[in-house]
Amino acid sequence: MGTSHATAFAKINLALHVRKRRADGYHELETVFAFLDQGDSLWMEPSEQFSLDLEGPFGRNLADEDYETNLIYRAAKLHRNGVVPPVAFRLNKRLPIAAGLGGGSADAAAALRLLNDKCEVPLSTDELHAIAAQLGADVPACIDSLPVVGRGTGTLLEPIENDVSGLHCLLVNPNISVATGPVFKAWDGVDRGPMPEGSARSILQDGRNDLEPMALKICPQIGIILQELREAKPLVARMSGSGATCFGLFDDAETLQRSAAEVASRHPDWWTMTGRLR
Ligand SMILES: C[C@](O)(CO)[C@H](O)COP(=O)(O)OP(=O)(O)OC[C@H]1O[C@@H](n2ccc(N)nc2=O)[C@H](O)[C@@H]1O
Numbered sequence: 001m002g003t004s005h006a007t008a009f010a011k012i013n014l015a016l017h018v019r020k021r022r023a024d025g026y027h028e029l030e031t032v033f034a035f036l037d038q039g040d041s042l043w044m045e046p047s048e049q050f051s052l053d054l055e056g057p058f059g060r061n062l063a064d065e066d067y068e069t070n071l072i073y074r075a076a077k078l079h080r081n082g083v084v085p086p087v088a089f090r091l092n093k094r095l096p097i098a099a100g101l102g103g104g105s106a107d108a109a110a111a112l113r114l115l116n117d118k119c120e121v122p123l124s125t126d127e128l129h130a131i132a133a134q135l136g137a138d139v140p141a142c143i144d145s146l147p148v149v150g151r152g153t154g155t156l157l158e159p160i161e162n163d164v165s166g167l168h169c170l171l172v173n174p175n176i177s178v179a180t181g182p183v184f185k186a187w188d189g190v191d192r193g194p195m196p197e198g199s200a201r202s203i204l205q206d207g208r209n210d211l212e213p214m215a216l217k218i219c220p221q222i223g224i225i226l227q228e229l230r231e232a233k234p235l236v237a238r239m240s241g242s243g244a245t246c247f248g249l250f251d252d253a254e255t256l257q258r259s260a261a262e263v264a265s266r267h268p269d270w271w272t273m274t275g276r277l278r
């Protein structure tokens with residue numbers, strides 16, 4: 001049994017409609033999750049005891065935290081019913097932290113996939129999703145990392161026609177972390193209506209991200225990012241999750257590259273990533 005590898009694909013919300021604030025403070029939403037073919041890289045190999053090595057552009061940002069708080073550790077422990085498995089994980093952290101890209105959720109899902117693949121008696125899809133939901137609202141969708149509708153807090157998944165696969169995607173983050181809690185808290189309580197029905201692409205065109213105005217107040221750079229992304233005439237430019245990362249989606253690679261080069265030259269201090277939707 002050697003080393004196995006999984007990509008923790010970056011998540012974007014093609015649309016995110018906030019419908020209701022629940023009594024427990026959480027919010028019910030309707031969203032379409034989609035995934036870039038890029039993300040963090042996670043390796044796993046058998047070992048004497050559990051370990052987690054963090055490297056890559058954002059590895060240092062997590063290194064100061066106790067490894068027991070890392071979603072990879074928590075996922076591994078839950079997968080083995082509370083017994084921490086003797087495996088060594090190595091994470092190349094390419095996705096920024098608290099960025100609306102579900103990086104931690106994707107890492108947790110990648111760990112669950114790796115552990116399940118190496119398991120003599122693998123968990124069923126339903127069992128895997130139940131564990132995932134305990135780790136975070138985005139984790140169940142990250143298991144398959146393909147377009148899917150999320151309801152409730154995002155853990156109730158429904159299939160959707162994937163007609164966005166292959167679209168070219170530019171992600172831009174101003175290198176400012178935005179915590180999810182305060183953004184939801186700032187929501188004004190106004191239900192702006194359900195997410196339209198249809199394929200992923202039609203919801204992308206007709207949907208919205210209801211968290212954009214709140215995140216924009218916390219991080220005004222989001223407005224500049226959206227404005228600059230729109231200069232390249234993408235299919236859509238929108239914020240992902242609770243921000244601050246925004247995405248531009250394009251039919252062709254040339255326009256994407258031009259837009260990426262423009263953003264990079266104007267804002268060398270911003271983080272960008274390009275890829276294609278799965
Ligand atoms: C914004 C999204 O990324 C969209 O995909 C997700 O809804 C975020 O879900 P998540 O990763 O589970 O969010 P967490 O980072 O665990 O949540 C932080 C805080 O955001 C608030 N929160 C989160 C999700 C939700 N549906 N309603 C909320 O009000 C809660 O106060 C929570 O304590």
Ligand SMILES: Nc1ncnc2c1ncn2[C@@H]1O[C@H](COP(=O)(O)OP(=O)(O)OP(=O)(O)O)[C@@H](O)[C@H]1O
Pocket residue numbers: 062065069070071072096097098099100101102103104105107108138178180241242
């Ligand atoms: N492997 C991990 N990678 C990133 N963050 C992690 C990880 N494990 C635990 N965390 C914690 O989770 C928090 C949120 O991380 P993450 O990067 O997933 O947020 P996000 O991109 O805002 O996700 P979302 O789109 O769900 O809002 C961080 O504050 C971090 O301390």
